[in-house]
Amino acid sequence: MTSTSTGSALSDADFERFTEYFYKRTGIHFTSAKRYFVDKRIDTCIRNSSYETFLTWFAALRMADKTDMLQQVINELTVNETYFLREDYQFDAMLSTVLPATLAARGGVSRIVGPVKILSLPCSTGEEPYSIALRLLEEWEQIDHVDVEIHGADIDSEVLAKAAHASYGERSLQRVPKSWVNKYFTAVGAGRYQVDEGIRSAVTLHKMNICDTAAMKAFRDFDVIFCRNVLIYFDELSSRRAAENLYGALRPGGYLFLGHSESMSRISPIFTPTRLPEGIVYQRPTGAK
Amino acid sequence: MGLVRKPASAPPEEAVPEKPSVQTLLQQVHDDDPELRREAALSLVEVTEAVPVLLARVGVETEARVRDAVLTTLAAHDTATVAAGLAVHLASDEASLRTAVAEALATMPGSALDLMPDLLAAPDHDVRVMTAMILADLPHPDAKTWLLRMIADDPHPNVVTGAIDALLPAADAGDAPVLQAAVQRFPDDPFLRFTVQAALPRLTGTA
Numbered sequence: 001m002t003s004t005s006t007g008s009a010l011s012d013a014d015f016e017r018f019t020e021y022f023y024k025r026t027g028i029h030f031t032s033a034k035r036y037f038v039d040k041r042i043d044t045c046i047r048n049s050s051y052e053t054f055l056t057w058f059a060a061l062r063m064a065d066k067t068d069m070l071q072q073v074i075n076e077l078t079v080n081e082t083y084f085l086r087e088d089y090q091f092d093a094m095l096s097t098v099l100p101a102t103l104a105a106r107g108g109v110s111r112i113v114g115p116v117k118i119l120s121l122p123c124s125t126g127e128e129p130y131s132i133a134l135r136l137l138e139e140w141e142q143i144d145h146v147d148v149e150i151h152g153a154d155i156d157s158e159v160l161a162k163a164a165h166a167s168y169g170e171r172s173l174q175r176v177p178k179s180w181v182n183k184y185f186t187a188v189g190a191g192r193y194q195v196d197e198g199i200r201s202a203v204t205l206h207k208m209n210i211c212d213t214a215a216m217k218a219f220r221d222f223d224v225i226f227c228r229n230v231l232i233y234f235d236e237l238s239s240r241r242a243a244e245n246l247y248g249a250l251r252p253g254g255y256l257f258l259g260h261s262e263s264m265s266r267i268s269p270i271f272t273p274t275r276l277p278e279g280i281v282y283q284r285p286t287g288a289k
Numbered sequence: 290m291g292l293v294r295k296p297a298s299a300p301p302e303e304a305v306p307e308k309p310s311v312q313t314l315l316q317q318v319h320d321d322d323p324e325l326r327r328e329a330a331l332s333l334v335e336v337t338e339a340v341p342v343l344l345a346r347v348g349v350e351t352e353a354r355v356r357d358a359v360l361t362t363l364a365a366h367d368t369a370t371v372a373a374g375l376a377v378h379l380a381s382d383e384a385s386l387r388t389a390v391a392e393a394l395a396t397m398p399g400s401a402l403d404l405m406p407d408l409l410a411a412p413d414h415d416v417r418v419m420t421a422m423i424l425a426d427l428p429h430p431d432a433k434t435w436l437l438r439m440i441a442d443d444p445h446p447n448v449v450t451g452a453i454d455a456l457l458p459a460a461d462a463g464d465a466p467v468l469q470a471a472v473q474r475f476p477d478d479p480f481l482r483f484t485v486q487a488a489l490p491r492l493t494g495t496a
Contacts, residue, residue, distance in 0.1 A: 115293055133292055147293045202292035213331045214308055235428065236396040240361045244331055247354070268361075269389070270354045285354075 009039045014054055018042065021062060026074060026155065027211030027238035041076040048072070075158045079233075082127045084134075084168070085175040087228065090257045091135045093278035094224060098255045099140065102223045105253050105286075115147035119225045119249065121210060123152030126163030127172060128226060129203045130195050134180055137199075153208035153219075160205050166195035210242045219249035229259035231267065243268040250284040257281055308332065315342050318359075323352040330358040334365055344374040353385060360393035372400040376408065379419045391419045395426035402427070405435050414445040421448065425455030433459050440471050446478040453484055462493050 010018065015038065019030045030038050042054065049069070051057035061069045085091070099116065106112045120129040129152035136143050154160050170191050173181060185193035208215060210230065225246055231239045246256055247270050256271060258264060264271050264282045271282035309317065309332070317329035318339075330346070333339040343359050350356040363371050378390040394401045401423060408420040421439060424432045439452035449471050456464065468485045475481050 136292065143291055149293055149295055199292065202294050204295050213334060237364055240396065244358055244361055248328065268357060270357050
């Protein structure tokens with residue numbers, strides 16, 4: 001049976017064709033365990049298109065270089081639910097150990113050249129990069145003495161638009177101290193709060209596919225990268241390529257944070273794992289070999 | 290000082306540097322600068338004509354990070370030529386090279402299994418141990434079948450123990466007889482016996 005926009009499931013062959021295509025374009029691999037999720041999202045894409053069946057929709061997607069169609073599928077199939085200060089023990093590590101070490105490695109506060117650069121990839125709807133900004137502003141004493149650039153990147157254009165708007169509901173903000181909400185957010189109605197312009201304008205957002213080596217070359221010399229809970233969606237080979245690209249985006253000695261259930265040791269040996277009191281962080285080695 | 294936006298005068302992050310030609314990249318694979326070699330190797334993804342150059346690089350590359358980039362690009366081809374070209378290094382005297390190649394082959398479900406008849410017949414038992422490592426991570430439904438074959442047939446206890454270690458995450462009660470038979474084949478190997486005895490209660494539901 002072939003899917004139609006009436007909600008019927010994809011055939012096994014169609015599912016395989018689609019997941020193979022999606023993997024080649026994004027590096028994201030869906031196994032049959034994700035079958036229901038994929039079926040539902042594709043059905044949504046077909047319903048929102050001018051095509052009536054999976055076959056016609058998929059043919060258009062593949063044959064006509066419909067980048068807007070591909071982007072819509074990516075937006076549907078990437079998971080974006082997050083919240084402020086999630087897994088914030090890693091932000092603790094950033095403040096207590098990683099940033100002091102970074103400053104020391106770069107000559108100290110008085111001699112550092114250029115900003116400290118922090119990347120959130122994927123940044124989803126912006127909670128992570130803005131959380132980093134809040135923690136720095138509230139808790140890092142060097143913030144008045146050092147320039148810090150915060151960048152957020154994601155493959156999903158819709159979440160990036162939401163990140164740029166930076167308006168969040170109370171559920172997303174539940175871990176943010178009330179005093180911080182009062183200080184850095186503006187109530188915009190219906191239980192929603194928008195990050196103030198000063199912080200929004202300081203976070204630079206980018207559309208980026210972490211597996212795209214050519215595109216990722218634009219990211220260079222980051223001191224810290226948060227890449228949490230995304231590699232679990234990749235197969236082994238895509239994870240390796242993503243790891244290589246993250247390596248290239250880091251300054252030698254730079255730090256990489258993965259999600260709490262992720263381990264670089266199963267992906268690639270090119271990083272040096274460093275155990276901090278708050279957990280494992282991965283470092284791009286400073287030397288050769 | 291404080292939070293700053295990237296200066297408008299700076300090039301945007303999306304401004305991807307112009308990609309060098311394939312010929313340039315193939316030359317850069319041999320450059321003195323290891324970072325240039327690493328980036329060139331990664332940039333040669335899906336370039337079929339680069340395969341011979343990259344395969345030749347695997348054995349001579351001295352920087353582990355560059356070698357891993359070369360292997361990442363090669364593994365994406367997942368062809369018999371690449372698999373065979375990598376497998377020769379499983380017998381290397383250099384442990385890091387053996388391991389890196391095994392990890393790359395474990396990401397090649399389309400071609401690595403075709404190597405199994407030759408690898409399981411390799412006279413060097415260390416090669417067969419590495420083969421168990423490959424099968425441990427290879428995302429292919431037949432990988433378990435090959436591991437069971439190794440456990441049942443291989444004459445070297447270290448190979449069998451390695452295959453058992455590789456099998457256990459995917460093992461079930463139906464595999465218990467093969468494991469018990471392995472203990473019988475190597476009655477003087479306490480490590481193998483311990484490994485099986487520790488695993489059996491979980492597999493058979495008697496833990």
